[in-house]
Amino acid sequence: MSVLTRPIFEINLKNLLDNYLTLKKIAPHAQAAAVVKDDAYGLGAAIVAKKLYQDGKCRIFFVAHAVEGEKIRPVVPDADIYVLQGIGEDSLALFKSAHLTPVISSPQMLAFWKENKPNHLKPMINIETGLNRLGFREYELEALSTEDRQIFGAVMSHLACGDEKDHFMNQHQLDNFTRLKDKYFPHLPASLSASDGTFLGEKFQFDIVRLGAALYGINTAPYRQNQMKPVVTLKAPVLQVEPLPKGEFVGYSATYRAASERKISIVSIGYGDGVPRALSNVGKLFFPRGKKLYEARILGRVSMDNIICDITDIPDVSVGEYAFLLNDFYTLDDMGRDAGTISYELLSRIGKNPRKILNIINS
């Protein structure tokens, strides 16, 4: 018997690389850029970028903030690093020191860039085609001088509904993008699609696809079986195994009451480790037994450091064994659904837990 206390987060870089290579085949005519913003969705941007640079020959990376670009620069020495949130007073110095390329989304940001020109890299322009988020609107494109237009080295936009194959917005945005790009930037390399759009076929892929979520194993084309391999596993040790007498309550605010005698285990992980509190009384943990995978329902509230689960029907649960929260059969997408959110948000949280043990599988 062991006694253990810390959760383990495992990243399979081999599967991540395989996902990158699979996606490349889906978009054979485009350059496959890797999106490693938000610390590679929590996995660790430097680790992920290094793997894709070295073994995947990836030479274009996207981050959200310049500080994220600075972190990966040492491991991708001659790659292009685009910064999606763009450039401002609070990030200018990093564009110089780390040779970052801003994505410019507004006339104000363009003016700032012109005044401060941090390096000789040509920025990318983001144009708005229907998401109504960041990007030049058509009236702003119209106001650009011929000189202004020549500042840019590439043009991009972003889909709102790329994960829904038949959503009318996809064609609508494709038409908008094609029209605006041809009108204002006919000679520039173009990028419309993230992972989801990449699955919509060649006409959505243009010159650069921006691969993020799918790299990490998320199904960004949920209308069909996931073609990506799972990349992360999460498990935590059982601290205690106890009877739960009939009529007893479990957890904060006493939200679960045992209608019959149960057996419970207390597992050393909680929302402080990124597991959503929304899984309270809803989520499940898994105990492998040979080829069988037993489910243990979460009882009561998920607390900051602990989860209590029902192991009444699971043979021989013992202190020190690991209960699985994410595995190849209950993935980020499954847990996201159970928690009432998306796997993107979930992964971004779980990866950021500084007290976990990090296991990296590299081959």
Place this chain on the structure above:
Amino acid sequence: MSVLTRPIFEINLKNLLDNYLTLKKIAPHAQAAAVVKDDAYGLGAAIVAKKLYQDGKCRIFFVAHAVEGEKIRPVVPDADIYVLQGIGEDSLALFKSAHLTPVISSPQMLAFWKENKPNHLKPMINIETGLNRLGFREYELEALSTEDRQIFGAVMSHLACGDEKDHFMNQHQLDNFTRLKDKYFPHLPASLSASDGTFLGEKFQFDIVRLGAALYGINTAPYRQNQMKPVVTLKAPVLQVEPLPKGEFVGYSATYRAASERKISIVSIGYGDGVPRALSNVGKLFFPRGKKLYEARILGRVSMDNIICDITDIPDVSVGEYAFLLNDFYTLDDMGRDAGTISYELLSRIGKNPRKILNIINS
């Protein structure tokens, strides 16, 4: 006009210290321990522990994991650091090197401690009184030898419903704790209450109160006005100000459609920064104008890096100004409620964003 891109998270250590001193007055006969687990709920355990040690004379700290204890040891050189999740093979070395004291919650963990005795500090025993989470059950206490009982230096338990003044569980757990403590550990210093229990009055306070959430400004006694000062502020720069034509959609999956022409701003923060995606179409951002604080409703989905909000009725919103997500009038408790969770989970997420700018107010 400025162009800015990064969110700013501000921690007011002066208010945090004031909260500690206020709580001390509420429990004048108990020792006031500070709970800085989960990186001080995301604020940064070393920063918080140092302040409370130096200016608050705090000499007892609680963390969840030994790795968290190790991080604060340098700033609280002679304090007691209790580790709530206890000790195991994956943390043993840290108990030696950082002089940590385990909280022991099970016979298995006690056996492990006896075999490996990492230092000469007397562990605390956690006994279960109704939460049905970690802790010795009565049958396990009964099985302890007289020698075993003498191992411990203090005894604790934890309330399930301390934030509900009249909940029957409070008296139930108080009775259980008093009975078990008197029976098995009559001479040991005792601790039953976290912040919430501290507000339940002297009989719940015993010898040590464990102050966590309330230190950080959370109202742990929500049946009355918050007596704590707000400790955190969160703001993010406006990247763009744009018209939203009637009939247009906003954000992923097109979940918002403008029934009339609106004015929107795109703000540089998202769930990658810890803002819950559950605030999609529900939450709000704030724009101060003189003494007035204007509310801007979040439109569409919160995305990883951006939030879009409705500024139609707010005078002169400009690129580069900061929109407030948390301030003295819309606190963690308010945002937690809007996001369908509790402020504890929210704070734990927001604090862990590595790409924010951190501002510390110290006096």
